[in-house]
Amino acid sequence: MTPTAAPVAPTTPAATDTHCPYCSLQCGMRLAPVGPAGSAPAGPPVEVLERPDFPVNRGALCGKGRTAPALLARGARLTGPLLRDRPGGPLRSASWPEALDRVAAGLARVRDEHGPDAVGVFGGGGLTNEKAYLLGKFARVVLGTANIDYNGRFCMSSAAAAHRRAFGLDRGLPFPLADLPHTGCLVLVGGNPAETMPPAVRYLRELRENGGTLIVVDPRRTRTAELADLHLQPRPGGDLALALGLLHLVIADGLLDQDFIAERTSGFAAARESAMAHWPDRVERITGVPVHQLRMAARMFGEAATGMVLTARGAEQHSKGTDTVGAWINLCLATGKSGRPYSGYGCLTGQGNGQGGREHGQKADQLPGYRSIEDPAARAHVAAVWGVPAASLPGPGVSAYELLDGLGRPGGVKALLLAGSNPAVSAPNAGQITERLRALDLLVVADLVLSETARLADVVLPVTQWAEEDGTTTNLEGRVILRRRALDPPDGVRGELWLLRELAARLGVPDGFPAEAEQAFEELRRASAGGDADYAGISYARIAAEDGVFWPCPAEGHPGTPRLFLDRYATPDGRARFAEVTHRPAAEEPDEDYPLYLTTGRVLAQYQSGAQTRRVAELNAAAPGPYVELHPRLAQRLGVADGEPLAVTSRRGRAVAPARITEAIRPDTVFMPFHWAGAGRANSLTNPALDPVSRMPEFKLCAVRVERVHREAGT
Template sequence: MDAASVATVETHCPYCALQCGMGLRPAAGTGEGASGSVLEVVERTAFPVNRGALCGKGRTAPELLAPGARLTTPLVRDHTTGELVPAGWATALDRVAEGLRRTGARYGRDAVGVFGGGGLTNEKAYALGKFARVVLGTSQIDYNGRFCMSSAAAAQHRAFGLDRGLPFPLADVARTGCVLLVGSNLAETMPPALRYLTELKENGGRLIVVDPRRTRTAEQADLHLAPRPGTDLALALGLLHLVVAEGRTDEEFIAARTSGWPAARAAAMAHWPEQVERITGIPVPQLREAVRLFCDAPASMVLTARGPEQQAKGTDTVGAWINLCLATGRAGRPLSGYGALTGQGNGQGGREHGQKADQLPGYRRLDDPAARRHVAAVWGVEPETLPGPGRSAYELLDALGGEVRALLLMGSNPVVSAPRAAHVEERIRALDFLAVADVVRSETAELADVVLPVAQWAEETGTTTNLEGRVLLRRRAVAPPPGVRTDLEVLGGLARRLGHAKGFPADPEQVFEELRRASAGGPADYSGISYARIAAEDGVFWPCPAGSGASEAAQGASGAVAGASEAVAGAQTASGGPAGPGAHPGTPRLFLDRFATPDGRARFVPVTHRPADEETDAGYPVVLTTGRVLAQYQSGAQTRRVAALNAAAPGPFVELHPRLADRLGIADGEPVAVVSRRGRAVAPARVSAAIRPDTVFMPFHWPGEGRANTLTNPALDPVSGMPEFKVCAVRIERLDGPA
């Protein structure tokens, strides 16, 4: 154990976008905990987001540090046996560099792809995007965060000119009057955040939950609306129709701070309540009650998550909920607004700084000439050498083995997590060359030509950006095991082998300093943020330009500047710690004075309901929706290696209503097959009245025959590139034999 781990180290959980604060200290006893980990978790009660609370995943996270739970040596594919065998780092990196170089030389630079992860730190995401565009010269880079909140990001950008998960701190949620929570089960996906909804109700506020299942979160609601999956857009339009019909619009706010209302109003008025009831299955009296609760409160918020976002019309669906906020004056005001609950640990920062197909660091557009000039100057290259926008995540995966012949993949497991997963697995197998850098030997790593073992959260320092836009510092608490390197060391080693001796340092703080320069003046301006400042202030909210001067925080594609940093900040309070004289305070709350559009007004976008890409029929009469369970996380590559979490959630299941189970003759615990147009999954039945009779639910954390994403539909949102994970048509088949 190195000197850094002698005392308790303040850091953050490696899992979801809450990025809960925690402490790490040496395990008691022999120097290792019962699981073999050298560290144990200590509550960090002073950190404002979770105030010491942690879920089971966070409390057991050190178990993944144990050598038996993770990779500790590079592996290369033996061409004779076909097996992955141990190798030295020089051999492994040489083989990766040669595979990428050979493919690019033979088929062109865009034949080499890069696929990143929403759990990578800001430094690693930044370096990966730079590596793809400068070293490989490829446009083919995207990341699994595309499957997280890309629809919400696109909708926020259309309406507000800027996307940040929450434009206000989580603490504001407990102080508003009404929260309309759409498609989120916080009790299982972000348990420490549930306290904000509990405090909301203790303060006299009201909670409306929209979910086709009566989840543990929905149980807390004053009103639970259970729409048919894929009809959230009609629901939002129906509520806005009632707002207009009942005279509940805020005409003064609409006139002073928005544009485009007449067209959006006309679109909403075409969705009358009885029609919305037929589409969604929600009775008109419940629609009216939702409007009453939302509008009678002195302040209100709409918070969305993957439910409405992971649809082929996700951008329009989120846009409809934003329209509801704007029409009622519930945006750009204290304790009111729209926010998206980012899911992955660094889903926010990961796309801000360059591993998304169409973005450069600082949330700059890759097709903006001014943005290209700025970033190219920081990188020391000519702007014209930077490739243009590439394919979105699923499109990139679908192109593997065809136009994209080699892939460098860091921190993702698409064999389990991607839609139409069996097809994606086939495309990965068709590659000429695959290199995977990961902490564990995931299902995707099993298919690789080279597997590189990399350090994880407690073994390296770096920043992440949580769902509030709060930039945080994860600190190294222990050295990685011998034979393990950091992702930054991997990228530096590959860059040198590919002819770039400089520009890819292994020191994360050095990378962050370059990131600050690259982001300066962009919408996600980090130039006023430093490691020391983050440590002093429990995180800093972006945008935070250097000094107190102007920031181009809201430039549109035209390059028109929306003004100084106040254009997106409004009246602010300091983020909590000493920042030095003249320093920008950071931006906890966006849009209080103006929105980040060229004219400072929020934009209504007219949207109209349309059916899901795939509707039920006689052959596939039931709707499948997917999601997470409390004890597992994402593809399960990490959590399935923790004994306590596996004991709590040992495998997949199919949740179905008693009426559907009776009709099919299915008993609780009996194995059933779920069949879609893309494949077949088998798992035990879980009979529950908490789900709609026309809907079944499967969690997506497991590979093999219970892989839920074998079934899901890759139909893409035309704006965001988000696949339609949350709704597809299936049939249920009864099987014989034990569960």
């Protein structure tokens, strides 16, 4: 009798170590397939497991990270190209050849009729380094256009400009996050990591457990501010005056590090003169922060043996954001808290690849390696890697908001390729930008979901997600990390690298656009070599073996650079430069018609424009819609109850959302989160006034009036 063979159990593929697709922490995670090999689960095809060995988050994940696979499920995302046959007509399904032919023909027609600068490219801070690099190359080599920028301009461009002005080099944090718990005093200005990057909060808790002090500067008493030893609550737009006032007190109290100033800095005399014009009573009048709190903060920071200042969007998204960051850097330099262990200035980057996204060429004024596009030597180096004449590369284009505001106008961009961004929700003065998008001859959007911007497009190209592709990103520490492909994308979905290769070939450039991420990264290494952001010594193998590699890393034998500026700064003379800055009003201050400040920000369960997180049931349940946060005194004056709809109106638009009454906000200020489209779109209100250096719009402050909706209706 023949024995019956035992059934063979289906094999389960191995788990894949990778990283979260959301914020700049780029937390390590492990993805495990759901079900046996070959199965097709109804829900997400992978589940998230902890990865405690990755040093940034040590296994911790927030709700966004835990639920990230939800968009990988069938029915949750785009699975084939869409075309619009006529203006105003519906989007219909199309094949990839038809869609790519339509895009290539449209780009070529506009370029031939109106010149290369009539074609534009708009990227995103969530794109991998490889995508950002090849997007910049595509714009300059294939299209020949100067008009490329990305939504990271709206993220940390002011901090980047101030960093380069002071230190000669911009990297979000010049030290690892692991250094934070060991500093003596940490000042966090305009940041709320308890909601924007929760796994980082453990560093703040460890700081206090180690005996350090935490000062939080924010107009709202946020979850992060509740952790602080001291919370300073200035009016929106007061951060520049506040920093100058603290430097004034540090000088007056004899807390300067004269040896450090003499040996490692330049320009202190002008900075001192400006600070002395910002005496405590004046700063209290400007900011609303009481003098006794100013004195307390100056002593806490000035007397600490080591100290750090970290800024985020609350301090940076202003028409004076570069000067504001410069003033906080001045405070670090004057007290000797820079270029030393457990001391320094840093910026909490927002988007997942906000750091790497601006280093390799998708920014209007930069070439790979964080090189200036106006530097002849930089142009020659990159052109040689690309195999084109240096003279063929265009010059600098306009910044993100200027590019978007010029869409469809005479002399502006008429055809736009947009990848990884949703400006119909996220841009300032978003109503105006939506109209500009509609005015284009051709709008092409590459995205994984049908975002509000994609709904306006003539062609929508569905692209792969983080778990379906290999690629590198660079987190807020300057740590280059590796995302690994854990599963195959749906049949109708393609990666952006493949997309750029196919379009380049149709537009007459058949070579130079590899579809494999590691090949693209190898070219990026060569293009970045010798630049400020030098990746020449970084490889996929090294990243995997070392839990990431810190740039600059100019050679394979180089250890990488976790801590910058310990020996010298990246300026020509090796010295840090004080900024000569003084307080000035915001571009728009409250007045009789618009008597209140509006400030905007994020909430724990949503991310950026919400295009992804608003499609995740668990996150949507936790934060289902917009709201207007206001103080009880203001609510009483308006006669409004909690939950009642409020209309918020600025000179640019109107938004309606329910009231949320709380003592955590100043009585002269209202707050709205910016994750939603429709009637509650906060960026219908925001001011596009630009910082003269960074070209950052003034997202964080505009003048508004607030009214009960039913009173307006006469009921």
